[in-house]
Amino acid sequence: MSLKLYDLVGADDRRFSPYCWRVRMALAHKGLAAELVPTCFTDKDKIAFSKQDKVPVLMDGETVVSDSFEIACYLEDAYPDRPSLFGGALGRAEARFINHxxxxxxxxxxxxMVIKDILDHLDPKDRAYFRESRTKRLGAxxxxxQAGREARLPEFRAGxxxxxALLAEQPYMCGEAPAFGDYILFGAFQWARVISPFHLLERDDPVHAWRRRMLGLFDGLAEGATGYAETAA
Amino acid sequence: MSLKLYDLVGADDRRFSPYCWRVRMALAHKGLAAELVPTCFTDKDKIAFSKQDKVPVLMDGETVVSDSFEIACYLEDAYPDRPSLFGGALGRAEARFINHxxxxxxxxxxxxMVIKDILDHLDPKDRAYFRESRTKRLGAxxxxxQAGREARLPEFRAGxxxxxALLAEQPYMCGEAPAFGDYILFGAFQWARVISPFHLLERDDPVHAWRRRMLGLFDGLAEGATGYAETAA
Structure with a gap:
């Protein structure tokens, strides 16, 4: 068993892809260790073997899988005796809704809210590419x-x-214990935490408490990553 | 086995509660027949035995269950050999998120968008109660x-x-076949369909096609209900 995960990296070894974090949490959930291959946005050659140009890419021996949801499905099917990420076909289908x-x-x-912070934490060789492609994509x-993000916080939190409301009924998206539905959402917060000091959640928000629990999972896997501790404080 | 469902009713025998529709679809999913007891908003006495004042209320022999999600859980646990509504504990937990x-x-x-239409389709004895309680609750x-609802349609559809996006990947909320997650969402559309001629969905919207499939389930259970066919046309 030899697993390799191509993982997006910025300056100072910051691992900030929400999609890569989903996969890292899913691997930990399954009790699987993978070699992480730091990969910049512009390292397209490095993952060309996957026949597409985005991380995460997982290699399991000769098997190559891209797309975080597909990787989770692959892990679930290839390692059925390990703790389940979906709890069956119906849970997997509903997790796709959570994904969207x-x-x-x-x-x-x-x-x-963090796009300029991303730019500032990229490997220098990625910056021109990122600025140009995102300016074009987002039209500004x-x-x-990013400017005026404080004013957009209430709407973000309302979303x-x-x-x-769910957290008033159960501690995790997936019930009494976390599973892939939790990792999908957590990836977003970990993305922000790694590259931005901006406070997203109020301290008395149940989502804040959930994020704390998520940071502590798997011996603090996510908490130990280079990032802004205060974002999650 | 003797099942009884207290079901919200308006004028012309219109059954318009989204929560009762979830339960009716769940009962059909389980292949269970229930006697429907038409219940008005002001028929509080009729369901006082349930120790709360909202329909749906399910009676299964001596067992009394209220709250649509709790009723679905009850049916799942009491009839485990029938087709599953949740596909296991994890699927049930994720369905709670879909509910919220x-x-x-x-x-x-x-x-x-339909509150005045509800009023207009109530049993006359419920109208004063509904107008007063909802005016108070909603502050107008x-x-x-309801006025200006056309202008709010784009935002509703965007929601x-x-x-x-999920429907581009699978035909139902719950995967290849519908389950309780679908009934949760469908109840909302059936609520509108029964009391309002207002068009909610564009004909080329994949959600429209999904609603059509839902209307046809269980020999057209929902399609056959008194309502506005054109809302779903």
Missing amino acids: WVITTVHGPLLR PLEEI LAPFR | WVITTVHGPLLR PLEEI LAPFR
Whole structure:
């Protein structure tokens, strides 16, 4: 068994991809160790063997899998005797909904609140690429997109309302214990934490307490990563 | 086996509660027949035995269960050999998130688009109660709340984005076949369909096609209910 994960990296060894974090948490959940291969945005050659250009990419022996959700499905099917990420086909299907909810409701607004912070924490060789591609994609200079983020915080927090209501009923997205649905959402917060000092959550928010529990999982795997401790304080 | 469901009713035998519809779909999913007991908002005495004042209330022999999610859990546990509503503990936990997402993102805006239509389709004895309690709860006359609903449609439809994205990957919320997560969301659309001619979805919206499939389930259980066919046309 030889697992290798191509993992997005910035300056100071910051590992900031929300999608890579999902996979790292999923690997830990399964009790699997993987060699992490630090990969910059512009290291497209490094992952060309995967026949697409985005991390995470997982290699398991000769098997190559890309896309974080597909990697989770692969791990679930290839290691069925390890703790389950989905709890069956129906749980997997519902996790796909959680995935789309997180992308739409969390990733979208969050990206606009930390995009200049991302730029500032990139490996220098990635900066021109990132600035150019994101300016084009989002239609404005990164400084302008991030500006005024404090004013957008209430709406961001309001978007978390369904999850906050859920936490009044159970401690994790997936019930009494975390599973892939939790890692999907947590990846977003860990992304922000690694590259931004911006406070996203109020201290008395149940989502804040959930994030604390997530940071502590697997001997503090996420908490130990280079980042801004205060974002999660 | 003798099942009885206290089911919200309006004028012309309209069964319009989204929560009761979830339960009716769940019963059909389990292949269980229940006697429906039409219950008005002001028929509080009729369900006083349940020690709370909201339908749905399910009686299964001597067992009394209220709250649609709790009823689904009860059915799942009491009839484990019938088709599953949740697919296990993890699927059940994730369905609770779907429940909160639907309440926040769908029920909230939807109520404000059809609240006067609800009033107009109530049993006359319920109208004063409904007008007074909802005016107080929502802080404005019902006519005023509903007014301008066309302008709010784009935002309502945008709120469905995560589900729409999911439908590009699988035909139902719960995967290849519908389960309780689908019934949770469908209840909202059936609520609107039964009491309002207002068009909620565009014909080329994948959510529209999903709703069509849901209407046809169980020999057209939901489609056959008194309502506005054109809302789902």
